[in-house]
Amino acid sequence: MKKLYILILATFVSLTSFSQDTFSIIAVDPVTGEIGSAGASCVTGIGSQGIIDIITKILPGRGGVNSQAYVCIPNTNLNNAIAQMEMGASPSEIIDYLIANDACSSPAFDPEWRQYGIADFDTNGDPRTAGFTGNLADDYKEDRQGATFSIQGNILLNQTVIDNMENNFNSTTGTLADKLMAALQGANFAGADSRCLAAGTSSTTAYLLVYKQDDDPNEPYLRLNVGEQASGIEPIDLLQDLYDAFLTVDENSLQNNIELFPNPATTIVNIVHGASISVKSMTLYDIQGKQVYAQTNVDKSAIQHQIAVNHLKSGVYFIQLHTNKGDTRLQFVKK
Structure with a gap:
């Protein structure tokens, strides 16, 4: 929105x-x-x-x-x-x-x-x-x-x-x-x-x-x-x-237009969204809120993004997306 x-x-x-x-x-x-x-x-x-x-x-x-x-x-x-x-x-x-x-x-x-x-x-x-x-x-x-x-x-x-x-x-x-x-x-x-x-x-x-x-x-x-x-x-x-x-x-408007897969993930997390959404940055946090990854030079014209997670320990993680339509948080499990 x-x-x-x-x-x-x-x-x-x-x-x-x-x-x-x-x-x-x-x-x-x-x-x-x-x-x-x-x-x-x-x-x-x-x-x-x-x-x-x-x-x-x-x-x-x-x-x-x-x-x-x-x-x-x-x-x-x-x-x-x-x-x-x-x-x-x-x-x-x-x-x-x-x-x-x-x-x-x-x-x-x-x-x-x-x-x-x-x-x-x-x-x-x-x-x-x-x-x-x-x-x-x-x-x-x-x-x-x-x-x-x-x-x-x-x-x-x-x-x-x-x-x-x-x-x-x-x-x-x-x-x-x-x-x-x-x-x-x-x-x-x-x-x-x-x-x-x-x-x-x-x-x-x-x-x-x-x-x-x-x-x-x-x-x-x-x-x-x-x-x-x-x-x-x-x-x-x-x-x-x-x-x-x-x-x-x-938040609901963004969530309904963004998909994260696979979940649970082992090596790669994919983020796909509608063409009207432009992702400006992606930040990854562990369950304790510690930042473990950040990308600020995101291709704003792309509708799919990937984050490598193979190096992460097993557990729950959150991806904070900063977009032209606001901010939202996605959750996934690393096997």
């Missing part, structure tokens, strides 16, 4: 000229080349479109920017940041540019109202991150960077929001999407965005967005958007439901 685009509808109300947007994360995966973003906010009048197209933009294979706190609609600062990224600027250089060239008239062309998070890959494929929080953004406010991510929030209940998001991202194993979803769950408590404290929710709207390295900019691998919800309905819970459904559909 290349893309799953799901909306939960809410009544649309005209937007104000600017919007406060609260907690979000932008991150990259140096192993897979994926870039993703996730966020949530307690805004009203945003309707079914939510904040996904207002605060985040991603250039597949390069990087992404989150722009929040008193943003213009359309978000001219976000568009300018992406333009700088396309021209080769680093995250820190983009931040410097945005501070020197604030393009939003409300309030007052003043970068001290804004908040940014940026993550990208340099020309060697190494991750870089940067962030900025203006001193006029509403408290509690903070941006925090790791090697592969930037987390930022304003109008937060307290520092716990950022702490939980960072801890969940760092402690979660799995795909970039898994880690982003876990980070957002770290803020799933009443008043994470302090405006929603009385409603007993973290926010009113949430999203999750992931691009694989070779995705078309208009066709992300994963785009899940929960539009504005009524008071008392938790959007991060709804987003988790959408993500769980996506994983089920995505």
Whole structure:
């Protein structure tokens, strides 16, 4: 499945000229080349479109920017940041540019109202991150960077929001999407965005967005958007439901189009798949999770692949396939 685009509808109300947007994360995966973003906010009048197209933009294979706190609609600062990224600027250089060239008239062309998070890959494929929080953004406010991510929030209940998001991202194993979803769950408590404290929710709207390295900019691998919800309905819970459904559909779609034989195997394992699937890499693990084989220079046009297993000890093994339609795991027994 290349893309799953799901909306939960809410009544649309005209937007104000600017919007406060609260907690979000932008991150990259140096192993897979994926870039993703996730966020949530307690805004009203945003309707079914939510904040996904207002605060985040991603250039597949390069990087992404989150722009929040008193943003213009359309978000001219976000568009300018992406333009700088396309021209080769680093995250820190983009931040410097945005501070020197604030393009939003409300309030007052003043970068001290804004908040940014940026993550990208340099020309060697190494991750870089940067962030900025203006001193006029509403408290509690903070941006925090790791090697592969930037987390930022304003109008937060307290520092716990950022702490939980960072801890969940760092402690979660799995795909970039898994880690982003876990980070957002770290803020799933009443008043994470302090405006929603009385409603007993973290926010009113949430999203999750992931691009694989070779995705078309208009066709992300994963785009899940929960539009504005009524008071008392938790959007991060709804987003988790959408993500769980996506994983089920995505995995089943791949599994139904991939065959592994013979199983049990003695000398060779063959992997055959449909023509619409392109395998980018294959990694073999033993039952303890130890990597015993990896191939990254796979012929992407081939529909059949072979892995020699004659040197392996008897036991259960797993092959992790990274494809244009997502990742999946195959199991076989070595005699």
